[in-house]
Amino acid sequence: MFCQNCHKNLATVRYAEVVDGHVKDVHLCPGCLDLQRGKMVTGFEFDKPSTKDRSVSEREAVKEALRTHRSCRVCGALLQRLLDERSAGCAACYAEFAGLIDPLLLACHGSVHHKGKTPHVGDARERLRADLQVKRSLLRSVIQDENYEEAALLRDEIRCLETGLSASESGAD
């Protein structure tokens, strides 16, 4: 799902805001989350010029800074690093920053669509496996963040997928 503020990046967090006494849930990308949090703090400053007064270029610069200061949820690699070194921190980086690195990939390869060999698995199994890959990566990151509730949920889902996968494997034989 896309960020409900910029409509460009992948939403990674649910941000709860109280508006007119109602709790409003917004899905945001990390960049826009920082922006929201920034608003909250600066809301108490009196002499700060409002965003409307800022020049367009200044706003562009802020946008650029937010864009490149994004980091991968799984491995923590900064987008800036990816762009500078033309390398990723983990397999999940490619999905995380898909739209943002595509121009680089296109310049390097003249294409962004894989045509070569695929791992030797059936279609259903491949999907299960891909799902499992993502869940395992996420598990690793939520454990790092000490989010044990989420980790327990993910562990259950992973166990489920693993059972499904081994069932389909024994069925295929």
Add this chain to the structure above:
Amino acid sequence: MPLDLLLEQEPYWVSSNAPEADLVVRSQCSLARNFPDYPFPSQCTESEKQVLEDRVLSALDSLNLLSAGVYYSLPELKPVERLLLAERQLITQSLLESHGPRGVYVSNDQRFCIMVNGADHVCLRALLPGLQLEEAWAQLNLADDTLNGVLDFAYDTQRGYLTAHFDALGTGLKASALMHLPALEAANALSVWAAKLARKNQQELHGVDLHMPGDSEIKQELLNESCMPGEMEGAVLCDPAESAGHLRLLVNSASLGRQEAEIVFQVRHVAQQLAEAERKARNQLSQENELAFQDRVGRVRGMASRAYLLDYAEAVRWLSAMRLGVERKLDNSLSMERINRLLLTAQPAHLMLMREAASESLSAARATLFREAFDLK
């Protein structure tokens, strides 16, 4: 000593019994693969690298590969021993320079190796003499299928195999040919070729910078455990206009958007076109001045039999002249195989481990190696 086996047996690519071996020193294919559940090695902790190394080792064990080769754990080797693996193209510069649990499995004939925890979690490589890219790819493809039977690799239906570097994304494949192109260089035709290939954006022609650390620097360099700056495909690359010993590396730049067989075919095709152009240019040159060719080869033989100090760059230039002499049939006492062997054994770590040369007297040891090989009796 742990590298005894490697030192006793010559790498398979030294043999010159292969197609186009007079113009193509060796063909090499590398295939990058990663595991989905850990970050790429540059982001891994040492304990994570240990888990990954153990995973690969148990896979090799379950496939019975450990009986057909040896796994070298790099932290267990001395710096000079690691450098020898790099000189044999069995490990990449990034594997040489990184830290923590990492290593390489080398098949007994040194045609095939599996690097662990370099830039990518796993990198398969095949090395063959002459122009044999299809054969090298076939070997990698088979090995990849075999490993895939016991290991899951990070794969995405749109982006293909996910690699640490963007330039290997998709197929994970780099196919390269190390070519000897002195006549095209003399005719200033190589920059034209390089530009033509760059425009098509499928292959690249690189110079090979054999800037070995000066013999006086080597001790310090070895202590630093790094030797040469930035590397791809096992050779230090530079501008195609300034390459040592008229050697050039032709390699695919695009790995995403085409099938593996297509990539390999196209590199081979361009290599053949280059070889054809090189032969034409040589014919032209020898028609114009046959004596100049003979003079160059003769002089080099004379110097090789009487030199007492020889740095690697000059050795490579001499070997280039001799290579030309063999191809033009100007000197029947030489062979491509002897030249390939010297290209290999004149490198610093080879001199230190095979001839027990001290790191501060490599030039002298190299000159002795050449005097012995080309003694005029």
